[in-house]
Amino acid sequence: MADITARVTMPTSARKGEIIDIKVLVRHAMDRAVDAQGLKPSPRRIIHSFRASYAGEEIFRMDLSSGIASNPFISFTTVATETGVIAFEWLEDGGAVYSRAATLVVT
Amino acid sequence: MRAGAALLACCWAATAFAGEVRAPRAFLSPELQALQDDPARHPGWLWVEQGEALWRAAPPDPGKQTCAGCHGDITGMSGVAARYPSVASDGALLNLELRIERCRTEQQGASAFGDESEALLSLTAAIAARSRGQPVNVRIDGPAAARLAEGRRLYSLRQGQLNLSCQQCHEENVGKRLRGDIISHGVGTGYPAYRLEWNGLGSLHRRLRACSLGVRAVQAPFASPDYLALELFLADKARGLAVEAPGIRR
Amino acid sequence: MADKAPTRRMVAAGLAAMPFAVQAQPMPSSAAEVNRSRSSESYADAERALLAGRTPIAAGITLDVPKLSENGNSVDVLIKVDSAMTREDHVRAIHILSEQNPFPRVATFNLTARAGRAEVATRIRLATTQNIVVLAETSRGAVHRAEQEVIVILGACVDGG
Numbered sequence: 001m002a003d004i005t006a007r008v009t010m011p012t013s014a015r016k017g018e019i020i021d022i023k024v025l026v027r028h029a030m031d032r033a034v035d036a037q038g039l040k041p042s043p044r045r046i047i048h049s050f051r052a053s054y055a056g057e058e059i060f061r062m063d064l065s066s067g068i069a070s071n072p073f074i075s076f077t078t079v080a081t082e083t084g085v086i087a088f089e090w091l092e093d094g095g096a097v098y099s100r101a102a103t104l105v106v107t
Numbered sequence: 108m109r110a111g112a113a114l115l116a117c118c119w120a121a122t123a124f125a126g127e128v129r130a131p132r133a134f135l136s137p138e139l140q141a142l143q144d145d146p147a148r149h150p151g152w153l154w155v156e157q158g159e160a161l162w163r164a165a166p167p168d169p170g171k172q173t174c175a176g177c178h179g180d181i182t183g184m185s186g187v188a189a190r191y192p193s194v195a196s197d198g199a200l201l202n203l204e205l206r207i208e209r210c211r212t213e214q215q216g217a218s219a220f221g222d223e224s225e226a227l228l229s230l231t232a233a234i235a236a237r238s239r240g241q242p243v244n245v246r247i248d249g250p251a252a253a254r255l256a257e258g259r260r261l262y263s264l265r266q267g268q269l270n271l272s273c274q275q276c277h278e279e280n281v282g283k284r285l286r287g288d289i290i291s292h293g294v295g296t297g298y299p300a301y302r303l304e305w306n307g308l309g310s311l312h313r314r315l316r317a318c319s320l321g322v323r324a325v326q327a328p329f330a331s332p333d334y335l336a337l338e339l340f341l342a343d344k345a346r347g348l349a350v351e352a353p354g355i356r357r
Numbered sequence: 358m359a360d361k362a363p364t365r366r367m368v369a370a371g372l373a374a375m376p377f378a379v380q381a382q383p384m385p386s387s388a389a390e391v392n393r394s395r396s397s398e399s400y401a402d403a404e405r406a407l408l409a410g411r412t413p414i415a416a417g418i419t420l421d422v423p424k425l426s427e428n429g430n431s432v433d434v435l436i437k438v439d440s441a442m443t444r445e446d447h448v449r450a451i452h453i454l455s456e457q458n459p460f461p462r463v464a465t466f467n468l469t470a471r472a473g474r475a476e477v478a479t480r481i482r483l484a485t486t487q488n489i490v491v492l493a494e495t496s497r498g499a500v501h502r503a504e505q506e507v508i509v510i511l512g513a514c515v516d517g518g
Contacts (some may be wrong), residue, residue, distance in 0.1 A: 005157045009147035019473035023147040027157070029306070032459075033392045043392045059471045063384045066391075067455060067463035067482050069431040070306040071150040075478035079471055093391070138423055138433065287427070287510045303428035357427045 004028065004098040008088060013105040014080035020104070022052065023075045026090050032066040047072055049091040054104075055084030080106045129281075130348050134291040135355070143297075143355040151232060151301035151353030154225075154308045158233025161226055166215040174230075177214065181233060188238035189350050192339045194250045200335050203231050204310060222329035228308045232299050235352035242349060243296060245342040258340025261333055267324030273337070276318075288357065293318075294345035295338060297354020308353060311338060382406040384462050400454060400461040407452055407492050413502035420491050420503040429483040429509040438475035438493045438501060442468075448475035450494040457487035470496075483509050 005027035014020050026047060033044035044066055052060040060076045078086070087101045132140060146152045162174045162181045175181070192202040201209065207230050208219045220227035247255045262273045276285070277293030284290075298311035305313075312334045316326040327333045385391070385398060398406075421435035440448045447470040453463040466477045475493065483489075486508045493501040 005153050005160075007147075007152055007156050025148070025150060025153055027153045033394050035392065035394045043388075048386070048391075054471070057471075059469060061467040062477075062479075063465040063467075065384065065460050065463055067453075067458050067460050069480040069482050071153060073148055073150065073478070073480045075148075075435075075476075076466070076468075077472050077474045077476055079473040081471070136427060139427070142433075303431045306430055 004090065006088070006090070006098065006100050008100055008102055010086070010102060010104070012103070013107060016080055016082075016106050018080045019077050020080055021075065021077055022086070023073070024050070024088060024100075025071060025073050026098070027071055028090075028092075030064075030066060030068055030070045030072065043093070045093045047090045047092055049089075050074055051089050051091075052076070052078075053087045054078060055082055059086075080104060082106050128292045128294065128344055128348065130351065131291050131294060131297050131354065132351055134282075134289050135357075139355050139357065143351065149301070149353070149355060151299075151308055151355060152236075154229045154232040154299070154301075155236045155353060156233075157225070158229035158231070161230050162233060166211075167217050168215065171215045171217070174210065177210075181237060184234045184237040186238055186241055188235040188352065189241045189243050190245060192335060192342060193246060194254070198250055200251070200254050200332075200339060202311075202330070202335060202338055203234060205330055205335075207231060207234070223310060223313060228299050228310065231310070232308060232353045235299065235350060238350040239352065240349050242347045243342055243345045245339060245346070247339070247343050251339065254336045254339050255343060257332075258336035258338070258343075261337050262340055267319070267322035269322040271322045273318070292344070293341070294348065295341045296345050296348050297351040297356065299352060300354035300356045302356045304357065311341075382409070384465060395459040396461060398461060400456045403461040404454055404490065404492070407454075407494075408500060411498070411500045413492065413500045415502055417501040418491055418493055418503035420489070420505050422489055422505055422507055424506070424508060426483060426507050426509045429485070431480045432483050432507060432509075433478070434481055434489065435478040436466075436476070436491055436493075440475045440495065442470050442473055442475060444470045445496070447472075447496050448493050449496050451475070451477055452492045452494075453479075453481065454490040454492065455481070455483065455487060456490065458482070458484050483507060485509055 007025045009023040011020050028047050030047065031045040034040065034042045046066055046068070047064055050062045050064065051058060059078050062074055064072060083104065083106045085101050085103050088099060090098045092098070132143060135143065142149055159181055165173055178184070188203055191206065192200055195201050204227055207227060211217050212219050265272045273293060276290050280290050281292055282289065295311040298314060299308050300314070301308050310329070312329045315334050315337060319326045385396070390397065417439045419437040422432060426432045434453060436451055438448045438451065440446065442448065448468055451466040451468070454461050455463050463481050464479060468475060486506070488504050488506050490502065490504045
C-alpha cells in the first residue's frame with residue numbers, strides 16, 4: 001500500500017500522570033467531491049477518520065469531513081499512564097489506512 | 108499605466124516603511140508568524156520530512172549513490188541555501204532547485220525531478236530548512252556580476268498591461284494593501300513557501316509567475332534566465348536577512 | 358468497592374448519567390451522501406440531530422478562532438472545554454459545525470477521560486464569512502454550546518502560478 005507523509009510531534013518521555021500534547025500533520029489534498037453540472041464528476045477523497053491508541057486502547061478518534069483543510073492538522077492530549085506505544089491511524093476514502101507509531105517512556 | 112495607478116490607488120492603506128529592507132516575516136499577521144515558527148503545526152514541514160526521506164532514498168539506478176551517500180547527513184547542508192543562487196564551475200547560474208537537478212541527472216544518472224515537482228520541492232525545502240535563521244550571503248562578483256545587473260534591470264522594468272515594475276510595488280508601495288495582501292519588500296528568503304492559497308508548497312519562481320500575472324505580463328517559465336537573474340538580485344537585496352524557508356504565506 | 362452500597366456521589370452520578378441514552382447521530386457517511394458537492398442535511402438539521410432534544414448550555418467552552426481569517430482555505434480552530442475529565446464526568450464528543458459551508462458537520466472529536474484535558478485543535482475550510490458553532494457533549498449527557506463569527510477575507514489575488 002502506498003505510504004503517506006506524516007509528522008507526529010509529542011514528547012518521548014513524561015512523568016506518570018502528566019498530560020502530554022500530541023500534534024499530528026499528514027500530507028493529503030482532502031479532495032471534495034465534484035458533482036456540479038458540466039464538470040467531470042469525481043468522488044470525495046479525504047482522510048475521513050483519525051484514531052490514536054495507547055498501549056492498545058483507543059484514546060482519541062476524530063471524524064473529518066471535506067470541511068477540514070488540506071494537509072490535516074490535529075492536536076489532542078492524553079495522560080501518561082505507562083510506558084507504551086502510541087499508534088496513529090489515518091483512514092482514507094477508498095479503504096486505505098496509513099499508520100505511524102511512537103513510544104512514550106513513562107517515569 | 109492608468110490601470111496600474113488605479114489598482115494601487117484603490118488599495119492604499121498602511122504607511123510605507125522607509126529605508127531598510129525588512130524581513131518578509133515582519134509583514135505576516137501574528138497568527139502566520141506563530142505558524143511559521145512552529146514546526147509541529149507548519150504544514151510546510153511535511154515537505155521537509157519527505158525531502159529528508161528522498162535524501163536517503165536509492166536512485167533508480169542501483170549502481171548510483173543516494174544524496175546522503177555522497178554528501179553525508181543532511182545536516183551538512185547547513186548554510187548552503189544562504190549562498191544560492193550561485194554560479195557553477197561551467198558558468199551557469201544555478202538556484203538551489205537547479206543545483207539539485209544537476210546532481211540528480213549528472214551524479215545519479217536519473218531523469219530530472221521536474222520543475223515544481225513534489226520531489227524537487229521537498230528536497231529544496233529540506234535543504235533550505237537547514238539554513239533557517241542564517242543570513243543570506245550570495246556571491247555577486249566575477250561571473251555573477253553580469254547576471255546581477257540583468258536582474259536589477261528587470262526589477263525596474265515596467266511590465267504587462269498594468270505597466271508596473273517590481274520596484275513600484277516592492278519599494279515604492281511597501282506596507283500598502285493590495286487585494287488583501289500587505290506589499291512586502293518582495294524578497295525570496297521564505298521560499299519554497301507553503302501558501303494557504305496554493306494549499307501546498309511552491310517555489311519562488313511560482314510566486315514570481317503570480318506577480319507577473321498580477322500585472323498582466325507574460326509569465327516566464329520556471330528556471331528561466333529572467334527569473335534566475337531576478338532571484339539573484341532579490342538575494343543580494345536580502346543580504347543579511349535570515350533564511351525563513353519553508354515560509355508560510357497567505 | 359463494587360460490592361459496597363452505592364455512595365451518595367455515585368447515585369448522583371448514576372442519575373445524571375441517565376440522559377446518556379440520548380445519542381447524538383453520527384456524521385452521515387453513505388457513499389451517496391459524501392459524493393455530493395453539498396450535503397442534503399442543512400445546518401439547522403445537523404445541530405438538531407446532535408442536540409437530540411437537549412437544551413445546550415451557553416457556557417463552558419473556550420472557542421479560539423481568528424475573528425478575521427486571511428484565507429478560508431485554512432482557519433485555525435482551538436477548542437477548550439471546562440471539564441475535570443474524570444471517568445464519571447468528562448467530555449466525550451466535541452463537534453464543529455458551520456452555518457454556511459456545503460457540509461454543516463465539519464468535524465467530531467471523540468474523547469475519553471484519558472485525555473486529561475478537553476482540549477483539541479485543527480484547521481478548517483470556510484467558504485465565506487459565517488458563524489462557527491461548537492457543541493461539546495459530556496458523559497453525563499449535557500451539551501455545551503459556543504459560537505463565533507469569522508470574517509473571511511477571500512483571497513481575490515489573481516494567481517496563475
